[in-house]
Amino acid sequence: MSEVTIKASAAKEAAAVMNRLTTAEKNEALILMADAIIAAQDQILAANEEDIKRGQELGTSASLLDRLKLTPARLADIADAVKQIVALPDPIGDVLETGHRPNGLFIEKRRVPIGVIGMIYEARPNVTVDAATLCLKTGNSVVLRGGSAAISSNRSIVAVLREALSRSAIPADALQLIEDSNRSSVDEMLKLNGLLDVIIPRGGASLIQNVVQNATVPVIETGAGICHVYVDESGDYDMAEAIAVNGKAQRPSVCNSIETLLLHEAFAQKHLNALADKFRSINVELRGCETTRSIVPWVNEASDQDYATEYNDYILNIKVVPNLDAALSHISHFGTKHSDCIITENQANADRFLQDVDASAVYHNASTRFTDGFEFGFGAEIGISTQKLHARGPMGLPALTSTKYRVVGSGQIRS
Amino acid sequence: MSEVTIKASAAKEAAAVMNRLTTAEKNEALILMADAIIAAQDQILAANEEDIKRGQELGTSASLLDRLKLTPARLADIADAVKQIVALPDPIGDVLETGHRPNGLFIEKRRVPIGVIGMIYEARPNVTVDAATLCLKTGNSVVLRGGSAAISSNRSIVAVLREALSRSAIPADALQLIEDSNRSSVDEMLKLNGLLDVIIPRGGASLIQNVVQNATVPVIETGAGICHVYVDESGDYDMAEAIAVNGKAQRPSVCNSIETLLLHEAFAQKHLNALADKFRSINVELRGCETTRSIVPWVNEASDQDYATEYNDYILNIKVVPNLDAALSHISHFGTKHSDCIITENQANADRFLQDVDASAVYHNASTRFTDGFEFGFGAEIGISTQKLHARGPMGLPALTSTKYRVVGSGQIRS
Structure with missing residues (x-):
């Protein structure tokens, strides 16, 4: 034997x-x-x-x-x-x-x-x-x-x-x-x-x-995590910046870190420049969609392959979307059903996101980095089931x- | 496609x-x-x-x-x-x-x-x-x-x-x-x-x-069921006969029917003849261990292959065992972790059986035929997970x- x-x-x-x-x-x-x-x-x-x-x-x-x-x-x-x-x-x-x-x-x-x-x-x-x-x-x-x-x-x-x-x-x-x-x-x-x-x-x-x-x-x-933060039209800028930075850069090697930031176009018009500068200041490489690059020209180009990649690194995709539906559709297509977040002050949109996104943990106004047995209060964790x-x-x-x-x-x- | x-x-x-x-x-x-x-x-x-x-x-x-x-x-x-x-x-x-x-x-x-x-x-x-x-x-x-x-x-x-x-x-x-x-x-x-x-x-x-x-x-x-009834030394004869007959013959084609009856040797010495006659009277073919055949010579011989077979038919193995341990060991070796039953008036033995038998449902003094979503009160059943x-x-x-x-x-x- x-x-x-x-x-x-x-x-x-x-x-x-x-x-x-x-x-x-x-x-x-x-x-x-x-x-x-x-x-x-x-x-x-x-x-x-x-x-x-x-x-x-x-x-x-x-x-x-x-x-x-x-x-x-x-x-x-x-x-x-x-x-x-x-x-x-x-x-x-x-x-x-x-x-x-x-x-x-x-x-x-x-x-x-x-x-x-x-x-x-x-x-x-x-x-x-x-x-x-x-x-x-x-x-x-x-x-x-x-x-x-x-x-x-x-x-x-x-x-x-x-x-x-x-x-x-x-x-x-x-x-x-x-x-x-x-x-x-x-x-x-x-x-x-x-x-x-x-x-x-x-x-x-x-x-x-x-x-x-x-x-x-x-x-x-267990494990594979292509996690998203979607910032809705009504999302608070400071909160969005804090949660996106925490999601990407606090510990990029783990499965509950984020790979893609989805921005409502109205939010992007107002805040994308500041947000991009913030990520540049902490050495996160940005890869963006066409609209992102039209607003912030120095951002690299993001391909569908990038949206489907768990970088586990200081790289972040940014995609500008016309509305919540487009964000939901992107997450449904590229997500790994691990952890996804909406930042919004609009309760109806938050409810819809929490209901429609098919993931082990869905967040409203909080970092996806909390998907963890200790953070959830279990006192232990054998892994994160996807x-x-x-x-x-x-x-x-x-x-x-x-x-x-x-x-x-x-x-x-x-x- | x-x-x-x-x-x-x-x-x-x-x-x-x-x-x-x-x-x-x-x-x-x-x-x-x-x-x-x-x-x-x-x-x-x-x-x-x-x-x-x-x-x-x-x-x-x-x-x-x-x-x-x-x-x-x-x-x-x-x-x-x-x-x-x-x-x-x-x-x-x-x-x-x-x-x-x-x-x-x-x-x-x-x-x-x-x-x-x-x-x-x-x-x-x-x-x-x-x-x-x-x-x-x-x-x-x-x-x-x-x-x-x-x-x-x-x-x-x-x-x-x-x-x-x-x-x-x-x-x-x-x-x-x-x-x-x-x-x-x-x-x-x-x-x-x-x-x-x-x-x-x-x-x-x-x-x-x-x-x-x-x-x-x-x-x-789902599904595969080699289920057992073990009748302990103190098992009541009428109850044992009723539960064994129900387990085997009420609907032999289903997964919660029994394939093997394990009998404590003291019970077998007293009751095996009557039990065998009962099964013969309802046209159930019996296959038995050596001790079974020494008590009831007309019973056919049971092989290890028989103990490992889900007959789904009017065939029943009978094995005489010296004690509860031997019964547990047989079930652990040949069972499919579906449903197993002990018939006993000895509470300590019942507790041990319910604790030690590794099956989806373990029974004390009741038919294994109850392993069913409707019988358990769920109102529906998509199958029985094994x-x-x-x-x-x-x-x-x-x-x-x-x-x-x-x-x-x-x-x-x-x-």
Whole structure:
């Protein structure tokens, strides 16, 4: 048997034990995990140093190396994050519906763990701890497949966490790391129906598309975000500037940042010059439609390809539209159903935008950057779902659960 | 463009209109649909007659022809079922969560339509009306792909329904029937990401497996049911007999019927002879383990293959087990996570069974035949999900919805 099958089978066996654990037992295990990360700091940092060295030799970019890099401070943050998840309410066992049927049957719908969750992600070792903690807290086993660039760090972290689990009620086998860095181990996970109950991909568009296109195991699609801000005729200029700048430039690399600013033509006539100067002053490259370029000639030309691109960079498209309908139509065509915003003082237009835009989160007069489990008050986030099944938008702990109907009778049969 | 792409695109465009309709508008359209079925009865029955004739020429089995057959009484039932769905509460717009964040943002999670639902099913024309009604009631567009054996009936029914819709607020394009009976039209639907938001297969195991194995569009897996009744040492004989007979013989062709009866050895020693005689008297073939055959020698031998088979027929496996653990282990190995039952007077054993069995519905002292949207009180059923994501067990109207976060601010940006 392959590494993937062996480890997923062990995870499945452990899932039966996980399903019986109390919240207290799971929380105790999580605290042991957090403490173990700090206690084994030197060992984890040494392993991380191997990854960094290998990355440097391979000419990995500085920003990627920074994401890969662990420090005592970062490990302390990671351990803290585990303890924050300890403090969150455990959704498992929650009764969602309950009642008696006319024939006397008592039916209860309860939250239960999903079972075995496969996580496929890139080179951020903090995701290893984060995903493990969230899955175990919700009574699931988890099979992690991180990027090869972080393999030494991940191996060290998972060894430390499994050792901690071996002193807890959670079976160590509930946490598995696939160490085979060949692409074939991902391919194998994608087809592992019967052992994996769901796969959650986290990372760039190509990683996610590979999972979506090839998995036969159910997938929760996360991440891709071509988000829009539309400034209506009545939009307040200062608010529009603040929200557009925040959406584009506060952290361009994340999925809830914006790629395209749509401006009502009346607003553009009045304010586009000032807005363009503002973006130029903070080194955001602008690409615009014909009308935009007729108002601000130094703006580069935007193509349909640009409107369909998630830049994750200091580049912003600007398109002038004649009305709300045109804005809605653009978002419907180019959006990825992630997060879109209208800035307006016109309540009817705001209502229409919130109703008509088909996205996981729709905003009136607030930055799309808030689409985030912590900002929404969930206390945790396993990712942001951009699909419509199971979970949509930021996913907290309940997104990692399924349900089960319990039916209690006294001999009822169906007639 | 192919028929599938043209019709799915039209359905997607109609979905934007569907999203804006009121409950009253949708219900009025559904009533027009119900009335149209009765008004066009002769036309539909004539088309159905074509299907029946073609089926007879092809040597289709009597039971399949019966499922295909429409009569005035059956059409009246179908129209009634539509009106019953009119009477159900509309989940769209329901506010599931709501609250203010410390920064003043107001966040609301609301139920919204999924968008465009693809239904792939076999030769039962009543499913055509049923699926169309449930999807439209929940504000979705629907693309139907029924079996070729029912193509004349389906074409006639959908033409009648679309004509009714053309007199309503629901765009006729929200309801589409794929008439191409080549397998390639199914293959095309399975890969139609971007146009279809979900595919729900309904039918036999091979139809469902084809969808699960080949779809890149998210799927809600339905149907396969290898269900068990376990009779514990303390199980009441009369109750056990009634529930086992009901589970196997009341309607063997459906997914919530049972395939295997597990008996505690103490119960088997006392009651297996009587139970076997009972099943023989109602013409159920028994296949048993060695212990079963040592008690009742005329029982046929059961293989592991038998335990893994959904007979959908008057055949039942019987296995004697030493204890609850062995029963749980058998169910974990051979079950399809659909519906399983324990018959016992021992509350601790009942609790353990309900907790440990990983199935969409777990029963204590009641027939697995109750796993059904109507029996659960949902008033409707689009299918029974056997997967763990999105919906599990009988799916009523809420299973055909997604959610959207609406965020209203006053200029908030993220720091």
